[in-house]
Structures are given as structure tokens and as C-alpha cells.
Amino acid sequence: MKKILLSNILKNFSNNDTLFKTPEKLLLCKGSQKRFKIEFSNSSKLKEEITALQKQYKGQMIIGAIPFDQNTKATIIVPDKHEYYQESDLIDDLHIDPQSLTIEHSIDIPNRQQFNEMVQNAIDYINDKQFNKVVLARTLNFRLEADPQISSWLTNLMHKNKQGYIFSIETGHLQNLIGASPELLVKKEGNIVTINPLAGSRKQTFNEVKDADLEKELLNSEKDLHEHKIVVDYMCEKLQPYLSDIEFNKKPMILYTDTMIHLSTVITGKLKNDTMNALDLAELLHPTPAICGEPQKQALAFIQETEPFKRGLYTGLVGYMDSNGDGEWVITIRCAERNNKDITLFAGAGIVNSSLQDSEFNEISAKFTTMLDAMGLKEN
Incomplete structure (x- = not known):
């Protein structure tokens, strides 16, 4: 197969196209044979719709965005046509695409x-033993003078996030979800399942010696190891009835993204029940302690009572699934929602009893940098 320039793919990308890029491949979708929205609170209805779609459009895959906030509707698309590119098929010729965005006004909430x-x-609440961990988020909100060109954002995200999951999905008229998630919730290939939770972070300094010190600090931080263990224990407990031969690194590893250093654990296993598909597994785990808290019910109630905005698709899921039930779903973080000229960026941090207010605020500011850099903007 003739190799394709990434720049050519993005040059022909329009705001109403759909793109999902993993470290191994790129999925590009044009048009839609079927597009629907459905409340995620009715998960059985969502499964029925997807099953019916895959029977109707035999051999077709679905791609979509599923919310954290159950009052927000999921977007599911059966593309008119789609193309898969393996990483070996692509020539990465991307360079930073300078932006010239003009902001009318901005506010952080x-x-x-x-x-x-x-x-x-x-x-x-944690000290009162109402929950062990909760994830709290912030938003940055911008009004732009002109409609943005999403292909430029994707160019910059791909250039700086070689190991990330890059996505852009049209969720409505002049509405898009764009981002570069570092966190794979679940990948299913045949009966092999892979999960890669992240929890515990430091901002990169881009100084080799200082970042090496931050790695050691993370790997020995009681607070961060505790936060990470909560997530890994939750994943394994949820998966135990459905997977055999579960394996994972007993101590967290270090994962670098474009701006952050994370504690990472890769969990693998084999499906016991071959009727479970990738979305079934994703729904089983969602929302995880990495983006909600633990116990889930109490943490979720606290988030809904405390955060002064609706998360919508942020900390939801974005991904695809083929007609065999194989696919990948990632957690919707390091992302922005575009509604015409209004842009909302989201980021969050895990709170445990040893958290420090300023440290958590600054961690979120560092996480905003992924999308701010892609857009050529800065936090106030």
C-alpha cells in the first residue's frame, strides 16, 4: 500500500468529519448513513439501538461519544464511509500549525x-469517611471572533501527542468534541482485553534531570500511589467475573504525555464470555475512580452537587466498535467542546485526604495546556 502523508489527511478534513487516532492506527470517517442521539441513562436502550444498527448495516462499524453526565445524550454514528490506516501506512510530516484566534471574552469556572x-x-467528606477519593474539575470558556478550523487543532495535537488517542467528532450542528486523551479505558481484540488506567500526575518540566526527579517522586509518593491503587483495585474487581488470566504490573509504571508525567498500569486478560463486546466492557467500568471517585455512587453525588457546571461529554467515552464487537474506547479527557464560536475546555484532578489545594489547581492548569497549545491560546 502506498504510504499516506498525515498532512494530506488533515488538509482534507472538515469540521463535520470524524477522526479517531490511536498509537497504532487512524480511523477516518466521512458522512453518516445513520446518526442518532440517545440519553445514556437508558443504557439498555442504547445497546438495543446499537445492536439494531449493526444488524441493519451489516459489516459496518460505529463510532461515537458517550457522556459522563447522564442528562447529556450520547452521539452514535454509522459512517457513510470509513478508512483505516495502520501507523506503518502513514508518513508523519506534521509541523506546528500556528493559530491566529481572536478571543472576544473568556472565563474560568x-x-x-x-x-x-x-x-x-x-x-x-473524605475525613468523615463518606468516600475515599473524588475527582473535581474546572473549565475554561472562550468566545472566539470567528469559526475555528478544527483540522489545525488536530494537526497540533497529533504532532505533540505521538502516543495519545486523538479524536474529533461532530456532536451536533456546529458542535464538535476534540481532544487528545492519554487514557485507554478498554481495548478488545478477539478475546484479548487491555485496560490502561492512569492516576497520579506531575507537570513535565522538559528538563531531563528534573523530570527524572519527578518520576522518582511519583513512584514514591504515598498520596499518588494511594490514588492510583484505588483505580487499579476497582478495575480488577469489576473485571474479575468476566476475564481470566488477568495480569498487570504490580507497581505502577511511568507514562509521559505532551505535558504531564503519569502513574500507569496496563491490565490484560481474556474474555470468559465471547458475547461481550468492547462497549459492554466500557460500560461495565464507566465511570472509573480515575475520573469520578470511590465509592462511585457517593463520589458521583458529590460531583453533581459541587461542580458549578455540567460535565456533559467530558470524562465520558469516545471510540469505535466494529461488527465483531472489537474496538477501543478512551476516557474523554484533555478535550474541548466547540459550540459554534464558544469553546469549553475541561480538566480535573483526583482528591484524596492528603491533597493540597494549590497543587490540585496547578495540576489542572497543566492539563489544560494540551488543548491550549493546540489552539494557540493561554490560560489567563
Whole structure:
């Protein structure tokens, strides 16, 4: 097969196309034979719709975005046509595409004082043993003077996030979900299942010596190891009835993204029941302690009562599934929602009893950098 320039793919990408790139391949979708929205709170209805779609459009795959907030509708697409490119088929000739965006106004919700109060409130709840961990988020909101060209953002995200999961999905008229998630929720290939939770982070300094020190700090941080263990234990407990031969690294490894250093654990196993598909597994795990908290019910209630905005698709799922039930779903983080000229960026941090307010605020600011850099913007 003739090799394809990544720049050519992105040059011909329009805002209403769909793209999902993994470290191994790129999926490009044009048009839609079928597009529907459905409330994720009715998961059985969602499964029925997807099963019916795959029977109707034999051999076709689906791609979509599933929300964290159950009052937001999931977007599911059966593309009119799609193309797979293996990484070996692509020539990475991308360079930073400078942006010239003009901002009419911007606001961060919550502000620093409000967020610090949220963190202290969460710590009080943890000390009162109402939950062990909760993830709290912030948003940056921009109004642009002109419609953005998403292909430029994707160019910059792909250039700087070689190991990330890059995505862009049209979720409505002049509405898009764009991002570069570092976190694979679940990948299913035949009966082999892979999960890669992340929890515990530091901002990169891009100084080799300092970053090596941050690695050691992370690997020996009681707070971060505790936060990470909560997530890994949850995943294994949820998967135990459905997977055999579960394996994972007993101590977290280090994973670098474009701006952050994370604690990472890769979990693998074999499906006991071959009727389970990739989306079944994703729904089994979602929402994880990495983006919600533990116990899930109490943490979720706290988030809904405390955060002064609706998460919508942020910390939901984005991915694809083929007619065999194989596919990949990633957690929707390091992302932005575009609604015409209004842009909302989201990022969050895990709060445990040893969390420090300013550290959590600054960690979220570092996570915003992925999308801010792609857009050529800066946090106020």
C-alpha cells in the first residue's frame, strides 16, 4: 500500500468529519448513513439501538461519544464511509500549525478561590469517611471572533501527542468534541482485553534531570500511589467475573504525555464470555475512580452537587466498535467542546485526604495546556 502523508489527511478534513487516532492506527470517517442521539441513562436502550444498527448495516462499524453526565445524550454514528490506516501506512510530516484566534471574552469556572473551597469540602467528606477519593474539575470558556478550523487543532495535537488517542467528532450542528486523551479505558481484540488506567500526575518540566526527579517522586509518593491503587483495585474487581488470566504490573509504571508525567498500569486478560463486546466492557467500568471517585455512587453525588457546571461529554467515552464487537474506547479527557464560536475546555484532578489545594489547581492548569497549545491560546 502506498504510504499516506498525515498532512494530506488533515488538509482534507472538515469540521463535520470524524477522526479517531490511536498509537497504532487512524480511523477516518466521512458522512453518516445513520446518526442518532440517545440519553445514556437508558443504557439498555442504547445497546438495543446499537445492536439494531449493526444488524441493519451489516459489516459496518460505529463510532461515537458517550457522556459522563447522564442528562447529556450520547452521539452514535454509522459512517457513510470509513478508512483505516495502520501507523506503518502513514508518513508523519506534521509541523506546528500556528493559530491566529481572536478571543472576544473568556472565563474560568470555578475560579481559584471557589475551586480551593471545593477541594477542602471534598477533604472534609473524605475525613468523615463518606468516600475515599473524588475527582473535581474546572473549565475554561472562550468566545472566539470567528469559526475555528478544527483540522489545525488536530494537526497540533497529533504532532505533540505521538502516543495519545486523538479524536474529533461532530456532536451536533456546529458542535464538535476534540481532544487528545492519554487514557485507554478498554481495548478488545478477539478475546484479548487491555485496560490502561492512569492516576497520579506531575507537570513535565522538559528538563531531563528534573523530570527524572519527578518520576522518582511519583513512584514514591504515598498520596499518588494511594490514588492510583484505588483505580487499579476497582478495575480488577469489576473485571474479575468476566476475564481470566488477568495480569498487570504490580507497581505502577511511568507514562509521559505532551505535558504531564503519569502513574500507569496496563491490565490484560481474556474474555470468559465471547458475547461481550468492547462497549459492554466500557460500560461495565464507566465511570472509573480515575475520573469520578470511590465509592462511585457517593463520589458521583458529590460531583453533581459541587461542580458549578455540567460535565456533559467530558470524562465520558469516545471510540469505535466494529461488527465483531472489537474496538477501543478512551476516557474523554484533555478535550474541548466547540459550540459554534464558544469553546469549553475541561480538566480535573483526583482528591484524596492528603491533597493540597494549590497543587490540585496547578495540576489542572497543566492539563489544560494540551488543548491550549493546540489552539494557540493561554490560560489567563
